[in-house]
Every structure is written in structure tokens, then in C-alpha cells.
Amino acid sequence: xxxxxxxxSWRPRARQRPRKTRAFVRWYDVAMxxxxxxxxxxxxxxxxxxxxxxxxxxxxxxxTATCELLRxxxxxxxxxxxxxxxVMTLLLGELSVGQERRIVLDVGLGxxxxxxxxxxxxxxxxxxxxxxxxxxxxxxxTKPVRRWEVIIGKFCGCALVLLVSVGIMTSVLVLILxxxxxxxxxxxxxxxxxxxxxxxxxxxxxxxxxxxxxxxxLTLSVIFALGVVLIGHASQExxxxxxxxxxxxxxxxxxxxxxxxxxxQHLNFTAAIVHQQKIAWSAxxxxxxxxxxxxxxxxxxxxxxxxxxxFP
Amino acid sequence: xxxxxxxxNLTKDYASGWxxxxxxxxVDHLTLxxxxxxxxxxxxxxxxxxxxxxxxxxHLIRPTAGRVRLFGRSxxxxxxxxxxxxxxxxxxxxxxLTGRELLxxxxxxxxxxxxxxxxxxxxxxxQVGIPAAVADRPMRQLSRGELxxxxxxxxxxxxxxxxxxxxxxxxxxxxxxxxVRDLLLRLREEGKTIFLSTxxxxxxxxxxxxxxxxxxxxxxxxGSPIELAASGEGGKVEILARDLDARxxxxxxxxxxxxxxxxxLVRIQAxxxxxxGEWVEVIRQLGGRVIAVSPLQSPxxxxxxxxxxxxxxxxx
Ligand SMILES: Nc1ncnc2c1ncn2[C@@H]1O[C@H](COP(=O)(O)OP(=O)(O)OP(=O)(O)O)[C@@H](O)[C@H]1O
Ligand SMILES: [Mg+2]
Numbered sequence: 001x002x003x004x005x006x007x008x009s010w011r012p013r014a015r016q017r018p019r020k021t022r023a024f025v026r027w028y029d030v031a032m033x034x035x036x037x038x039x040x041x042x043x044x045x046x047x048x049x050x051x052x053x054x055x056x057x058x059x060x061x062x063x064t065a066t067c068e069l070l071r072x073x074x075x076x077x078x079x080x081x082x083x084x085x086x087v088m089t090l091l092l093g094e095l096s097v098g099q100e101r102r103i104v105l106d107v108g109l110g111x112x113x114x115x116x117x118x119x120x121x122x123x124x125x126x127x128x129x130x131x132x133x134x135x136x137x138x139x140x141x142t143k144p145v146r147r148w149e150v151i152i153g154k155f156c157g158c159a160l161v162l163l164v165s166v167g168i169m170t171s172v173l174v175l176i177l178x179x180x181x182x183x184x185x186x187x188x189x190x191x192x193x194x195x196x197x198x199x200x201x202x203x204x205x206x207x208x209x210x211x212x213x214x215x216x217x218l219t220l221s222v223i224f225a226l227g228v229v230l231i232g233h234a235s236q237e238x239x240x241x242x243x244x245x246x247x248x249x250x251x252x253x254x255x256x257x258x259x260x261x262x263x264x265q266h267l268n269f270t271a272a273i274v275h276q277q278k279i280a281w282s283a284x285x286x287x288x289x290x291x292x293x294x295x296x297x298x299x300x301x302x303x304x305x306x307x308x309x310x311f312p
Numbered sequence: 313x314x315x316x317x318x319x320x321n322l323t324k325d326y327a328s329g330w331x332x333x334x335x336x337x338x339v340d341h342l343t344l345x346x347x348x349x350x351x352x353x354x355x356x357x358x359x360x361x362x363x364x365x366x367x368x369x370x371h372l373i374r375p376t377a378g379r380v381r382l383f384g385r386s387x388x389x390x391x392x393x394x395x396x397x398x399x400x401x402x403x404x405x406x407x408x409l410t411g412r413e414l415l416x417x418x419x420x421x422x423x424x425x426x427x428x429x430x431x432x433x434x435x436x437x438x439q440v441g442i443p444a445a446v447a448d449r450p451m452r453q454l455s456r457g458e459l460x461x462x463x464x465x466x467x468x469x470x471x472x473x474x475x476x477x478x479x480x481x482x483x484x485x486x487x488x489x490x491x492v493r494d495l496l497l498r499l500r501e502e503g504k505t506i507f508l509s510t511x512x513x514x515x516x517x518x519x520x521x522x523x524x525x526x527x528x529x530x531x532x533x534x535g536s537p538i539e540l541a542a543s544g545e546g547g548k549v550e551i552l553a554r555d556l557d558a559r560x561x562x563x564x565x566x567x568x569x570x571x572x573x574x575x576x577l578v579r580i581q582a583x584x585x586x587x588x589g590e591w592v593e594v595i596r597q598l599g600g601r602v603i604a605v606s607p608l609q610s611p612x613x614x615x616x617x618x619x620x621x622x623x624x625x626x627x628x
Binding site: 052060122136137141144 | 326339370373374394398400403404409413416418421422423505
């Protein structure tokens with residue numbers, strides 16, 4: 001079929017783009033056909049039944065969330081900015097002779113932490129909020145998926161994108177480190193756990209943003225999540241206050257805030273690596289367990305809030 | 313014939329206001345049944361509560377009272393949703409995705425294999441008239457009609473037994489309407505059950521086996537279009553005529569016609585209490601030539617117009 005676009009501009013319509021099918025995909029298809037013993041693909045009809053397995057559904061939701069996030073301009077800009085900052089540490093290192101390694105690690109990891117957190121909060125907040133705001137969520141919720149699967153699936157998509165971003169940023173950091181410090185290879189075993197815990201911090205920030213976005217607007221969820229994260233880096237203060245204030249009610253409140261809000265300093269080992277201290281595996285394990293438990297609680301809260309919500 | 317949709321005493325109050333809560337009753341004690349294999353039309357003017365009913369059916373909002381059963385089960389159950397296709401009133405989908413990606417995504421949620429998915433996607437895109445080039449564009453670039461078509465495609469993708477379509481003809485061009493009508497009729501032949509809502513009576517009349525009239529959240533009438541139309545009365549026909557002078561027009565007005573005669577062509581709205589042939593005869597005797605005769609309202613539209621005025625009079 002041809003479409004007239006004006007004089008002299010005939011265009012063939014709908015030319016099928018050649019599909020870049022890799023060999024294993026084709027083999028996969030052949031195997032699937034054999035497995036299903038389908039005689040005709042020309043008039044396909046869907047199999048009756050429950051739909052995909054819960055795991056299959058989670059993967060589909062996570063995969064699509066990843067696709068959507070990777071197409072976000074703001075994400076790319078942030079990663080670019082982070083890389084720029086990390087590269088900038090090279091210049092800073094030049095200025096302070098003998099301190100290159102320290103500066104690169106300190107400033108580089110700091111840049112990663114700030115921008116990664118911002119990235120996580122923006123991504124987590126937008127993913128769900130946008131679907132609710134534009135009412136695209138309604139169709140998704142009429143598919144055979146449970147609401148908590150939507151939350152967990154989207155979170156997994158976020159987590160994957162964050163993992164990739166952290167991977168990219170870490171690679172650049174290691175590259176810079178290799179330029180200034182010949183001992184970089186010995187630093188890797190120190191660096192990787194720190195970066196892993198950094199990733200856990202980002203996951204926590206993303207989960208908080210998702211939880212807030214189940215009941216509020218994008219701006220508010222970003223502000224709330226950012227607030228919790230900022231306080232979370234200084235939650236030790238509440239413990240001091242609890243001891244300092246006279247009023248028992250205020251002391252109780254401070255204590256409640258200390259235990260209720262995430263203590264992100266538990267996950268922050270930047271200082272240790274900068275000062276070349278070895279971090280005990282038990283400390284890393286404890287920190288990871290703390291993050292996992294907190295993450296589970298936040299996601300559970302998000303799922304409950306989302307479950308109760310109506311979509312008029 | 314088994315019952316596919318059973319609605320019992322369904323009521324929904326929307327709350328508004330934060331300090332002083334006020335309630336607006338959008339659906340009011342609605343009871344109806346949709347049987348297997350029929351096309352059921354929910355009709356009503358804007359704000360009648362059609363979309364609210366659809367959302368209650370899908371459990372996107374919770375009823376204030378009453379209950380909904382699909383295939384005899386709660387609409388929350390996954391087995392029910394696996395057999396359900398839904399087209400929302402204002403189709404909008406994740407903007408960054410292309411239509412094909414969306415369909416692939418939903419296909420995965422239904423557990424279709426890769427082979428099934430690609431074949432089904434090609435088939436449904438053809439059915440709703442979306443060319444491959446459009447299906448490969450991000451959805452933020454699509455027009456409203458194209459989005460409606462994508463919406464229909466995702467609704468029928470998994471070959472569901474029940475389709476719930478909120479205003480399926482909204483925003484479509486005449487060609488699109490015809491395609492949708494053909495698609496729905498074909499699906500009925502395959503034994504699917506279709507529940508659709510629309511504000512345009514003529515559309516529903518053409519394809520629905522049964523219709524219900526909703527007004528201010530209450531059901532005012534329910535039955536087959538033919539049945540309901542038979543009880544409608546007092547309609548009008550429009551007659552286009554030439555060569556009528558002012559005296560002839562005055563004489564027609566005297567017989568109860570609305571006459572619009574600023575041009576050579578005279579437009580006459582005549583009550584159908586008399587036979588249409590008689591009007592033609594009268595005009596001919598007055599020296600006019602009849603060009604065209606057409607009904608102003610279909611019998612069903614007439615019935616609904618009457619039912620709405622009756623209910624309005626009743627409620628003041
Ligand atoms: N979220 C909401 N909060 C408060 N009132 C609402 C809400 N949604 C709908 N309403 C009201 O409920 C009534 C029914 O709305 P509904 O959307 O069901 O109408 P409809 O029959 O679908 O109309 P249309 O033909 O315009 O689509 C309307 O009076 C509307 O103003
Ligand atoms: Mg509506």
C-alpha cells in the first residue's frame with residue numbers, strides 16, 4: 001500500500017524492518033514449537049488458563065520498567081554528570097600532590113552517592129506515579145497480575161537500572177584510580193563491598209520513593225523520600241537528642257525516630273576505604289542484612305498502600 | 313446460556329471534600345445480568361455512571377454496596393482476569409513504549425510463548441487496522457484514534473472470553489468505527505461476551521443484542537433494541553423538498569411541522585403520527601417536489617429520549 005504525501009513523494013508504507021534475531025533466539029523458538037506441538041501458527045489462539053507464572057509476570061514487569069527507565073533523558077543526564085564529576089577528581093588530584101588516591105576515592109564515591117540517590121528517588125517516584133497520574137495503571141491492573149507484583153516488579157526494574165549505573169560509575173572510578181594510584185588492583189577487594197553497600201542505599205531510596213508515590217504526587221514523593229534519606233544519614237543525632245532533652249515525651253519521640261527511620265550511616269563505609277582500613281566481612285554482612293530487612297518493610301508498606309488504593 | 317456478568321444492587325458513592333465530606337451517588341442500586349455470547353450495551357447520557365459501572369466491574373474502585381460477579385467469581389481473581397479484556401475510556405499507555413512492545417509485555421503477563429506472542433500481535437494489529445509502522449512508534453506520538461485501536465488490540469490479544477469496552481468507538485474515524493463493529497460482530501460469532509458502554513444510541517442499536525439505559529446512576533430500561541424501539545412513539549421525520557412557496561410553508565406549519573425555508577430547498581420536520589406517505593402527498597399537492605425523507609431519530613433513540621424525559625419529570 002502506498003501513501004501519497006504530496007507531489008513526487010510516494011513512500012512505501014510499513015516496510016518490515018529486518019529483525020535482528022540472533023541464532024539462539026531462533027533455536028529457542030524451534031524448541032518452543034516442538035515443546036508445544038503447535039500445528040498452526042497462522043491462526044493462533046491463546047491458551048486458556050491462569051496466565052503466566054508469578055515469576056514470569058515479575059520478570060515481564062521488571063523488564064518493561066527497565067526499558068522505560070533506560071529511555072528517560074533525566075537518567076542519562078545524571079549518569080553523564082556523575083561520570084563528569086568522577087573524571088573531575090583527576091584534576092583535583094593533580095592539585096594535591098601525594099593525596100591523589102584519597103581525593104579520587106573521597107570525591108568520586110561522594111559524587112556517586114549523591115547522584116545515585118537522586119537518580120534512585122527520581123526513578124522510583126516516577127515509575128509508579130506516572131502510571132497512576134496518566135491512568136495507564138488501570139489496564140495493567142486488569143491483567144492477571146497481583147498488585148504487589150506490580151510494586152515488586154517495578155522495584156526490580158529500578159534495581160537493575162541502578163545496578164547498571166553503579167557498575168558504569170564504578171568502572172570509571174577504577175579507571176581514574178588506576179591512573180593516579182599504581183596500587184589500584186589491591187584496592188578492588190576493598191572498593192567492591194563499599195560500592196555494593198552504596199547500591200543498597202540507592203535501593204532503599206528507590207523503595208521509599210515508590211512507597212510514597214503510591215499515595216502522593218511526584219513532587220511530594222521526591223521531597224518525602226529525599227527528606228527521609230537526608231535524615232537517615234544523620235539519624236545518629238536523634239539518639240543524642242533523646243539523651244539531651246529533658247522532656248520524656250520528646251526523648252521518646254527522638255528514640256522512635258531513630259529506630260523508625262533508616263540509619264544510612266550503617267551502610268556508609270566510604271571513610272574506611274579512603275583511610276585504607278579493612279572492612280570486616282561480618283560488618284558488611286550485618287549492614288546488608290539491615291538494608292534487606294528495611295527494604296522488605298518499605299516494600300511491604302508500599303504493597304499494602306497500593307493494594308488499598310482505588311483508581312477512579 | 314450461562315450468566316457471565318452478574319451485577320446485584322451495585323451502588324457507588326464518590327466522596328469529595330476534605331473537611332466536610334460530601335457524597336455523590338454515581339451508580340444507584342444497579343442490577344443486571346449479561347449472558348454468555350451476547351453483546352450488551354450500557355447506554356446513557358454523559359455523567360450517567362457508565363464508566364463508574366465499568367470500573368466497578370473491574371474492581372478498580374470498590375462498591376459502596378452491592379456486588380459484582382464475573383463468571384460467577386470475584387473480579388479480583390486472576391483466573392477471571394485471564395479471561396478478560398478491557399478497553400478504558402481514554403486509552404493511554406506508557407509513553408516510552410511502542411505499541412508492539414506494549415502488546416508483547418501484556419502477552420507475557422498472560423503467559424503466551426514468544427511464538428504465540430509475535431503471531432497474535434501481528435493478527436490483532438491487522439484486525440484493528442494499525443499498520444506496522446505505527447506499531448513501532450513510541451506511543452507518545454500516536455493520535456487518539458490510534459491509541460484507541462492499540463487499546464482494542466491489547467484487549468483482544470489473549471483471546472479473552474469476556475470483553476469490557478468503555479466507549480470503544482470514541483475518537484474513531486468512520487472507517488475505524490466500521491472496523492470495530494466488524495471486529496465485535498466477529499467476536500460474538502466466536503462466542504465471546506461483550507459488554508460495552510456508549511453515549512451514542514445509534515451505535516449500540518446496530519450491534520447490541522441487549523441494551524440498558526442508565527440515567528443518573530439508575531437503570532431506566534433494559535431489553536433488546538427491537539423490543540424497546542417498538543414501544544417508542546412520537547418521532548419525527550425530516551423531509552427535504554423544493555418548489556414550495558411561502559403560502560405552502562405556512563400551510564405546513566399549520567399542520568404541526570417545523571419548516572425551515574430560507575433557501576430554495578425547504579427542510580420540513582414532520583411528526584410521524586401520520587404516515588410518511590401522507591406527508592409526501594400533502595407536499596406534492598402544495599406544488600412541492602420531495603427530494604429526500606429521513607428519520608430524525610431512530611426508534612430506539614426516540615424511546616430513550618422519552619424515557620429520559622419521563623425520569624426527569626418524575627425526579628423533578
Ligand atoms: N472520581 C470521581 N469523583 C467524584 N465524582 C466522580 C468521579 N468520577 C465520576 N464522578 C461523577 O460520577 C458521575 C458518573 O460519572 P461517569 O464517569 O461514570 O459517567 P459516564 O456515564 O461514563 O459519562 P460519559 O458518557 O461522559 O463518559 C458523574 O456525575 C461524575 O461527575
Ligand atoms: Mg464514561
